[in-house]
Amino acid sequence: MKVVAVSGSLRQDSFNSALLSAAREYFFAAGESPEVEWIEADIAAIPLYNQDLDGDTKPDAVALLLDQIAGADALVIATPEYNYGIPGPLKNAIDWVSRPAYRSVLAHIPTLIMSASMSPIGGVRAQGQLKQVLAGTLTPVFPCPEFAVASAHECFSDGQLTDAATAQKLERLVVDFMAWVNAEIDFEH
Ligand SMILES: Cc1cc2nc3c(=O)[nH]c(=O)nc-3n(C[C@H](O)[C@H](O)[C@H](O)COP(=O)(O)O)c2cc1C
Known part of the structure; x- marks a missing residue:
């Protein structure tokens, strides 16, 4: 099972990137059969969208991302607001x-979305917007209450998810998401 992870933050010490790293471990733990291959997408080098550049030959960073998603079974996006x-x-x-x-x-x-923010709301408004955008691309988003890490600066330490309650919820989320992906739902209808 190939999973592509996209962080919406380019920041070196991003809480959202750290959240994806924590999720990765639960994917690995839950994915013994089928085994999980985790691909971290890098959106930092993608140029600003310009339809004039969107021809048969794409900018390198775009071509790579297209290739990664085309070969994937699932997408996980963690975004700041x-x-x-x-x-x-x-x-x-x-x-x-x-x-x-x-x-x-x-x-x-099939796509799992989540957010982390230093605010007490945790970025749920960004998730709402992201769901709307992904509706425009016919991307099925895992139906679940928003997984939003609020006051993220209190939940992570040195890039590690240290808040036990959040970690427990994240593990459950990943297990449920994988069951949904593996449920052989025909997402094309
Ligand atoms: C330009 C800017 C706008 C922001 N606006 C919001 C916001 O509307 N809501 C919110 O919860 N946090 C907001 N924040 C705080 C970010 O969510 C917070 O810095 C978060 O840690 C960024 O994610 P990252 O750690 O993955 O880089 C904003 C931060 C920046 C830099």
Whole structure:
């Protein structure tokens, strides 16, 4: 089972990237059969979307991301909330891999979304916006209450998820998501 992980933050010490690292361990633990291959996508080098550049030959960073998602069984996105919305680099990356409309690599790929923020709300507004964007790409999002890590600075230490309650919930989320992905649902209908 190939899982592509996308962090919506480019920041070195990002809580969202740390959240993905914590999730990765639960994917590995839950995924003995089938075994999980974890691919960390890097959206930092993706240029600003320009339809003039979106021809048969894509910019290298875009081509790599397209390739990674095309070969994946599932997508996991952890995003910060910037001004009540999703960060520009994440929306930009989604726009690049969203063509052809409704038939892109994003269509029908089971996706788990989550957020972390230093605020007490944890980035749920960004998740709402992300769900709306992914509806436009026909990307099935795991139906669950928002997994949002609030006051993230109190839940992580040196890039590790140290809050036991959050870790327990994350493990459950990953196990449930994997069961959903493996349920042989035909996401194309
Ligand atoms: C430009 C900017 C706007 C932000 N707006 C929000 C916001 O609307 N809601 C929120 O919860 N946090 C907001 N934050 C705080 C970020 O969610 C917080 O810094 C978070 O840790 C960033 O994610 P990261 O640690 O993965 O980089 C904002 C931060 C920045 C830099």
